[in-house]
Amino acid sequence: MIDLQAVLTAQRAAFIGELPVSIATRKDRLKRAAAMISDHAEAFCDALSEDFGHRSREQSMLTDIAASVAPIRHAIKSVDSWAQRSKRPVQFPLGLLGAKAWVEYQPKGVVGVIAPWNFPVNLVMAPLAGIFAAGNRAMVKTSEFTPRVAALFEEVAGTYFAADELAFVSGGPEVGKAFASLPFDHLIFTGATSVGKHILHAAADNLVPVTLELGGKSPVIVGKGADLKQATERVALGKMLNAGQICLAPDYMLVEAGDEAAVVDGLRSAATAMYPTLLSNPDYTSVVNDRHFQRLTDLIDDARAKGANVEVVNPGNEDFGASNARKMPLHIVTEVTDDMAVMQEEIFGPVLPVRRYAGIEDAIAQVNRRDRPLGLYYFGGDAGERRRVLDRTIAGGVTLDDVIFHISMEELPFGGVGPSGMGAYHGRDGFMTFSHAKAVYKQARFDVAKLAGLKPPYGKATMASVKRQMG
Incomplete structure (x- = not known):
């Protein structure tokens, strides 16, 4: 060595x-x-x-x-x-x-x-x-x-x-x-x-x-007035880039119950449009190694075993089981509960839980009961709700109406908070x-110590200096 x-x-x-x-x-x-x-x-x-x-x-x-x-x-x-x-x-x-x-x-x-x-x-x-x-x-x-x-x-x-x-x-x-x-x-x-x-x-x-x-579990909140087609396309793009192997990848989505079906449809459509096939698609990256591939597979199996619905977005009907390429399609996971490993670990792959929330305070509470994430993403047209999310959640950084992009703004600080x-x-x-950052102080040429009463014997100048400092 x-x-x-x-x-x-x-x-x-x-x-x-x-x-x-x-x-x-x-x-x-x-x-x-x-x-x-x-x-x-x-x-x-x-x-x-x-x-x-x-x-x-x-x-x-x-x-x-x-x-x-x-x-x-x-x-x-x-x-x-x-x-x-x-x-x-x-x-x-x-x-x-x-x-x-x-x-x-x-x-x-x-x-x-x-x-x-x-x-x-x-x-x-x-x-x-x-x-x-x-x-x-x-x-x-x-x-x-x-x-x-x-x-x-x-x-x-x-x-x-x-x-x-x-x-x-x-x-x-x-x-x-x-x-x-x-x-x-x-x-x-x-x-x-x-x-x-x-x-x-x-x-x-x-x-x-x-x-x-x-890293951590970076959430996506789909709020009031969000353009669902745009939001799901941007989330799918961020989730499938590098096959989800990104510290800032959207880790789970929070959606109003009434929007869940449209969000899942949007994710499916966006993934299909970008990657109509996967196994031989030069644009889609493999999972880095067998150990990581197995870890992702175990997360999916655990979610299924505990009652989640898992939709595999496989528009080309390809046989992934017969391939050793470690290409993994997008898995959209619904009916997700906190006891599932997919909601406890950073996913770091093309697996995306979608959870419902009842009102923005519930979404904020779901974020805040977890470790503070590296990134947080909010989609929505309601300025008051957006401000509420920014004020009441703590994350390393935030991208509004998209995912991941704050890392590419060179004059924004990039970093996490707490466990992220x-x-x-x-x-x-x-x-x-x-x-x-080295502090440098250059003293005046006068006898400042004497003027300020810092030199013994102490007297009126000393007490005047004390009084001035205490305001």
Whole structure:
């Protein structure tokens, strides 16, 4: 196994030796990062498809190639303004005497990145946009479930970066455990909540600040005045993208009882229009591995056994049982109850429970009795109801009248809350996450301590200062 501590030590020494990290150097690293992906886009798409069994090339270009380059380009354009010092006011009367205060944004040092398998290029490169913009160096632990992508990163990175700028590490749980235990200056992990707990424990021993991008059950509320055709088409698109293997995928839908049949019809029609066949359809991605496929199958079987209705959207009447392609059609699950595993676990696949609610307060209550989700989606034309949902639910982020899209808005912070994560990145927020906001105070040339009564012997000036501060 690679000597992780040696890599970290070399990166930290190079970082310290380079300080201060110029904006030109940061932009250069960002440009090289973008080139690393752009120059090898086809190879990354091939590797992604190999790792998944099949993955749509166009989808990979959208979600892993373009979505990696775009935040880097945004950072290149924005880093000059992000990095400017922030002037802060000074309390009376120090400002009048010439004292000044400001915040400078310094790089933290070496940032560790633990990336997941579902978007194994984008969820390496999007954090790197903020990491490099802030002036840091980085070590990346890739997912063992996408070994070809991991190997390609290790193969090409050396052409663009010295190992003391950017290093890639691959391996299984033991490597991951050792990586998470390193004394980084910051650590960002994207993945399952269950694993995130272990990451946080490991980082705590070194008091490493951690950003956790986790997941959870992101709900869709179909409210008053919603365009059901549009809503179901957008939900189906978000649910079937990457075969539902998205941390922000709509996890379950909440609909008024009177809308349930129309919602199910809309989902069926939308899925059929986008994917008239699935097994040989190049646009539809496979479930990543046998273990995950079996987990999804078990969720469906458990729901059926406990009384749910499961509709398989299979417009081509294909024989999925005879295929080893791990292609899974959309499963719409109704009559869902809380004791079903499909309502207890993050689904992470093309399985969509549809639940009824009686009034918006009931829908809000159904959301609030679960862990706080990474995303929440509301469709509806009633401004008061929409405001009610925004005010009375807590989620990492919200998309109104669509799903997932808030993650692609580069100047919105992306992150979870509670079990769906902690901290945020993207755009300026990512720059701030990976920077140290250093307070700087410049004292006035006068004897401020004497004027303020801070010097013994204490007297009238001291009590005047106390009175002024207590207002």
